[in-house]
Amino acid sequence: MWVYGREGRFTIALDKVEDDVTFTKRGISFISKSGxxxxxxLKWILQQMQQSEAxxxxxxxxxxxxxxxxxxxxxxxxxxxxxxxxxxxxxxxPARGTEITSCRHRNGxxxxxxxxxxxxxxxxxxxxxxxxxxxxxxKVIPRFLPGKVGQLVALYLAYVLPFRExxxxxxxxxxxxxxxxxxxxxxxxxxxxxxxxxTQSSTALNNRLTxxxxxxxxxxxxxxxxxxxxxxxTQDEVGEVEEPEVEVDSPxxxxxxxxxxxxxxxxxxxxxxxxHLSIRSLKTFRPLSEAWHRWLGVAGEDLKGENxxxxxADGGAQAAKVGRKHARGPSDAFSTQLLSRKKKRLEVRxxxxxxxxxxx
Numbered sequence: 053m054w055v056y057g058r059e060g061r062f063t064i065a066l067d068k069v070e071d072d073v074t075f076t077k078r079g080i081s082f083i084s085k086s087g088x089x090x091x092x093x094l095k096w097i098l099q100q101m102q103q104s105e106a107x108x109x110x111x112x113x114x115x116x117x118x119x120x121x122x123x124x125x126x127x128x129x130x131x132x133x134x135x136x137x138x139x140x141x142x143x144x145x146p147a148r149g150t151e152i153t154s155c156r157h158r159n160g161x162x163x164x165x166x167x168x169x170x171x172x173x174x175x176x177x178x179x180x181x182x183x184x185x186x187x188x189x190x191k192v193i194p195r196f197l198p199g200k201v202g203q204l205v206a207l208y209l210a211y212v213l214p215f216r217e218x219x220x221x222x223x224x225x226x227x228x229x230x231x232x233x234x235x236x237x238x239x240x241x242x243x244x245x246x247x248x249x250x251t252q253s254s255t256a257l258n259n260r261l262t263x264x265x266x267x268x269x270x271x272x273x274x275x276x277x278x279x280x281x282x283x284x285x286t287q288d289e290v291g292e293v294e295e296p297e298v299e300v301d302s303p304x305x306x307x308x309x310x311x312x313x314x315x316x317x318x319x320x321x322x323x324x325x326x327x328h329l330s331i332r333s334l335k336t337f338r339p340l341s342e343a344w345h346r347w348l349g350v351a352g353e354d355l356k357g358e359n360x361x362x363x364x365a366d367g368g369a370q371a372a373k374v375g376r377k378h379a380r381g382p383s384d385a386f387s388t389q390l391l392s393r394k395k396k397r398l399e400v401r402x403x404x405x406x407x408x409x410x411x412x
C-alpha cells in the first residue's frame with residue numbers, strides 16, 4: 053500500500069460499518085455499500101502509488117511494467133498466504149481446507165459471500181454440506197476474528213484487492229474472482245493451505261503439522277482448555293470424510309411440535325440473519341471464538357496509536373483533527389474515535405506445556 057512509518061498507518065472503524073447480509077445481489081459486499089465510505093480504495097492506492105518512488109516504477113511511460121507488476125502480485129500472494137494462515141488459526145474451531153479456501157468476499161452468481169461485519173467484528177461464515185441430506189439445509193458456522201486480523205481482512209478487501217484486480221485485468225488478462233484466495237485456475241486448493249501450515253508450524257513449533265493434523269490438534273486443545281463443545285459437529289476419526297451429525301432436539305422445541313432445527317431457523321429469526329444462520333448459532337460460536345482469542349493471547353487488542361477512518365468514493369471532505377501529516381490517509385476523512393471492544397467475562401486457565409501435549 054506504500055504506507056511508510058507508523059504515522060501513515062490507519063484502520064477502518066468496523067464498529068460503524070453497516071452490513072446488510074440479506075442483500076444477495078451479485079457483486080455486493082460491505083465494501084460496496086455506499087454508506088460505509090469504503091468505495092474509494094482503488095483511487096486512494098493509485099494516488100499512493102504515484103507518490104512513491106517504488107510505486108511509480110510499476111507504470112512507466114503510459115504503460116504497466118509487466119515484470120514488475122508480476123513481482124508485485126507475487127508479494128501480494130505471500131501476504132495472502134499469511135492472511136489465510138492467521139484467519140484459519142485465530143477464528144476458533146478450524147474449518148476444513150475446502151471450506152476456508154473457497155470463501156467469497158462478495159456475492160457470486162450462485163453462491164453468496166462468506167465474509168461479513170457483525171457488531172464491529174469481521175466474521176467468516178462457512179457452509180458445511182455433509183449433513184444437508186438429513187436436514188435439507190447446510191450447517192452454517194460463523195467464526196469471529198480478533199480485532200487486528202479483522203482489520204487486515206477489511207483493509208485488504210477495501211484497498212489492495214481492487215488494485216490487484218485492476219492489474220490482473222490489464223496485465224495478466226485474468227477475469228475478476230469472487231474468491232478471496234484464488235488464481236487464474238480458481239480458488240486455492242487444500243494442498244496450498246497444507247503447505248502454508250507445514251511451513252509455519254515447522255518454523256514456529258519445530259513440528260510439522262498438516263491441515264488435518266492441525267485441525268485435530270486445535271479441536272483437542274479447545275475441548276481441553278476452552279469448552280467441551282469446542283469442535284462440536286466434528287468427528288474424531290482420521291480423515292476428511294465424516295458422517296453427518298445427529299441433532300439433539302430441545303424439549304422446548306419438541307413441546308411446540310417442531311424440531312430444534314426448525315425452531316432455531318424458522319421462528320423468531322431476525323430478517324438480517326444470513327440464510328440458515330440462526331441466533332442460536334451466533335450465541336454458540338461467538339463465545340467460543342472469543343475464548344479461543346483469549347487462549348491465543350490476541351483478545352481485547354486495542355488499536356491505540358492507529359488512525360481510524362474510511363475511504364469515501366469521492367475522496368472525502370471531512371478531515372479529522374489528527375494533524376496534517378496524518379490527515380492524508382484514505383479519503384482524508386479520519387475519525388478520531390478509536391475502535392472499542394466489549395469485554396467479555398471469559399475465564400481461560402493457564403496451562404503447562406505438558407498439558408498442551410497431553411491434549412494433542
